[in-house]
Structures are given as C-alpha cells and as structure tokens.
Amino acid sequence: MDGSLARRLRLGGTYPGPSGEVAYLPRRVPLGFGIMAGAGLISGLLGIGSGAVKVLALDQAMRLPFKVSTTTSNFMIGVTAAAGAGVYLRRGFISPSLAMPVMLGVLGGSLIGARLLIGARVRLLRVVFALAILALGVEMIVAGLHL
C-alpha cells in the first residue's frame, strides 16, 4: 500500500554507490508532497532556501538515500525558484548589483560542492547538513526578531 503510489508514479531509481548501482524506492509520497507544499510556501514568503526543507522531506519523510535527497533537491530548486523569481523581477525586487556577487559566489561554491559530494561520506554530510540548518535557523530567528 505504502510503496504502491511510488511504484505507480515510477519514482524508484538507482544511484551509483561505492560498489555499483544502489536501488531505492521513496516511501510516504503524500506526506512528502505535503511537506514540499509547505516548503514552497515558506520560501516564497521568507526567501529562505526551501532546499533545506526539501532535503528534510526527501530524507526523513520519504526515506531516500541522503545523496539522492541532496542531488534531487538541488535539481528541483532551479525550477521552483524560477517560479518565484519571475514575481520578484517584475516588481523590481531584484537589485542587480546585489545579485551579482551572490550569484557568482553561490555558483562557484556549488560547483565545488557537487564535486565533493560524489566522494563524501554520508555521516559527514549529515553533520554538515545539521550545522547548516542550525545556522539557518539561528540567523532567521535573529533577523525575524530584529536582534
């Protein structure tokens, strides 16, 4: 019953592991869908990376392998961010001079990160992810309360 929706939508796949291809099938697809809708809402409202929430949904709710969660989230972000970016651009909310260093910096970092990911140990990735999401949370609380 649980995996049937994932199977009907053909969501299963394989990814290259240390010793050959590893098969996976996501679980709790409706729950994942719900969390994703919340992630989109939050990122549209607050401009925070919904990527963090996406990784949580893919990893914790849908129980995908961590590296599959990471790469899938990254792959989706362009599409979901584009939907919001159009709204901001039309209203003049994007300052080119501010966007320039942000875009080039993020791009450089993500190119390095994507190469590091392939060989990285999942345990280490989880620790880094936890620290990143903690920093994100603290930063948002500070910003939200005007501390």
Add this chain to the structure above:
Amino acid sequence: MSGRRQDGRLSDRAIALAISLVLRVGVALAAALVAVGGIAYLVQNGRRETHYSHFASAQSLTTPAAIVRGALALDPAAIIALGLVVLVLTPVARVVLALLAFAEQRDRLYVAFSLIVLTVLFIGLTGHAL
C-alpha cells in the same frame, strides 16, 4: 551506447545527458553575462558609496524588453539582469526539454506532470493566470 531503447525511442540516459547539456550551457552563459556586467558595474560605480539600509529597487529593469534594451545599450546593471533572466529561464528550458522527451517516449503520465510544472512556471514568470 546508442541512446535508444529497445522500442527505438530515446533512453532515459540520453534524455538526462541532453538536459545536463542545457543546464550547463544556460548556467555558463548566465555566469558569463553576470561576470561581464558585474565588472563593468564595478568599474563605473566602484567608487560610489552605497546605502543598502534603503533598498533601491531596480524599477527600470522589470520587464524582459527593458532588460534586453538596456543590455544592448551596454548598461552594466541591465547586463547583470539579463544574466539573471538567463539563469531563471534555464530550468524552464529544461522542463520544456523534458516535456518533449517524455512525449517522444509516449510517457503520458510524465507529459502531464511536465505540463503542470510548465503552467505553474508560466503563471509565476508572466503574472498571467492563463
């Protein structure tokens, strides 16, 4: 690897490689535009003090036509904005490519998903509710 399945249709791997190419080219083009525009912007405005406590929005660069016109007139801010537009449109191009690929594979379910995603993107990017 021929890139074709047993039934002669495109393989998933061939599609993934094509999408990968579109993403790489789009991001490289966007980065080049933003870098060139950014350098020109810094050369022009690098010595001016900016005050980010008052957000100066880019009111003149809110439509694709205005951005393209500005970029053709070599306005640095418009060149950066054009790079950002290319960056935003890259994933849209990728969804279009996926739609065509799923149609070629006769995969009705995923053609429907791609159309839903494209519709949402269209509404977001143009502000028109179809």
